[in-house]
Amino acid sequence: MAELAQYLTLGLAGETFGISIRNVREILDMRPIARLPHAPDFMLGMIDVRGSGYPILDLRLKLDLPAVTATEATRIIILDVPIGDRVVGVGFVADCVYEVTGIEESSLEQVPDVGGKWKSDYIAGIGRKGDRFVIIFDLSKLMASAKLPEHELAVESSRAA
Template sequence: MAESTQYLTLGLDGETFGISIRNVREILDMRPICRLPHAPAFLLGMIDVRGSGYPIVDLRLKLDLPSAPATDATRIIILDVAFENRIVGVGFVADCVYEVTDIDDRTMEAVPDVGGRWKSDYIAGIGRKGEEFVIIFDLIRLMAHEGMPSGMPSAAAAPAAAAAA
């Protein structure tokens, strides 16, 4: 039997990216975001989700992709991510969310070191779904990169799967 991992697939600037489903808490429609003074451009601000505040990161800006206005398909993905020896909650803005899909771990390819439109230091590998590629995020490296806020709130009531990740 093939070893596979489930990923939430999302769209950014015409590319398909994947986030391990173990980290996904929920997916929200786009909503107003409260700006934070002196925050880096990719940190859009904070939102409230059932009484808990979550910092919101624009993945396009984080990956040095061009900014784009929100559409009806734009989503905020609330994640539980390991950050500085704890699990924290953070939201990522994506152009759209496609589906949860299985990717065969044996087909995962290393990140090509030839440049490109996205920052490859945030990428864990390249998976395949049929004939299409899925760029898998390395959330720890994405979150630990310079400019991410160090005082992010701890995730409240993190799912057991996310806590084990």
Template sequence: MSSVWQYLTLGLGRETFGIDIEHVQEILDYRAPAALPQAPAFLVGMIDVRGQSYPVVDLRTKLGLPPEAPTPATRIILLNVPMPDRTMRVGFVADRVFEVTELDRAEMETAPDVGGRWRSHYIAGIGRRGEAFVVVFDLVRLMDGDAPALAGSALAA
């Protein structure tokens, strides 16, 4: 059985992240979500896609990165995240989407636990695409909780 899986690669700042393609439903051009009162800072609002409501998560805020205004390259990635008790429909705002690429899970490294700035429990693994690293999200852990995914983030207060 092959350990090569397909991932949608996306960019946030200078970092490249990957999402298992089996959870990706659609990629949309950015549009401003309808705001939700009392929502956590990373939940920027809701959008309607063909009669389905999607909460929209700003990945930059969720990861504790500084906010940036949307650009023509900004996308909303619609996902079906398999949570323990249900499937969660959610949209992730990404600075840009690159491509679908193959990564070998057998060659993925675990997230560094010491000295790194990422909270490693949000990371399923780190793959290589040529000379570049792709940080692969653990979507269930990323969506389970309100804390930013960057250790020591100003947003964690």
């Protein structure tokens, strides 16, 4: 039997993306975000979650999509992201969150080679859920290009067992 991996599916600009459920700490409603001076455009600022500060990134801006105003469906996804040899807590803003779904690991397709360079290095693969494609994020590569200053990253995560 094929190995099913669990992904949190989310919406951005009408497309469906997936993040391995292993990296998801929690999902929050949109809330005020404290701005940080001179931060990159895609870094909205910081929020406090039960006494810990998390940098919040706008996934739309990170992926060079147009910014939009938050709606009732907008969510902040708090993630444990591997950066180098450690795990860092980071929040991503998404247009909406759909569900946790299983996708067969063996069915993941590679990013299409279209004979030119395009920003696809953050994609781990492309899965299918029904008639929809689900673009699976490679969080390490997505964050590798974020270049956040060390002091703005949340303290290393220590998941409770």
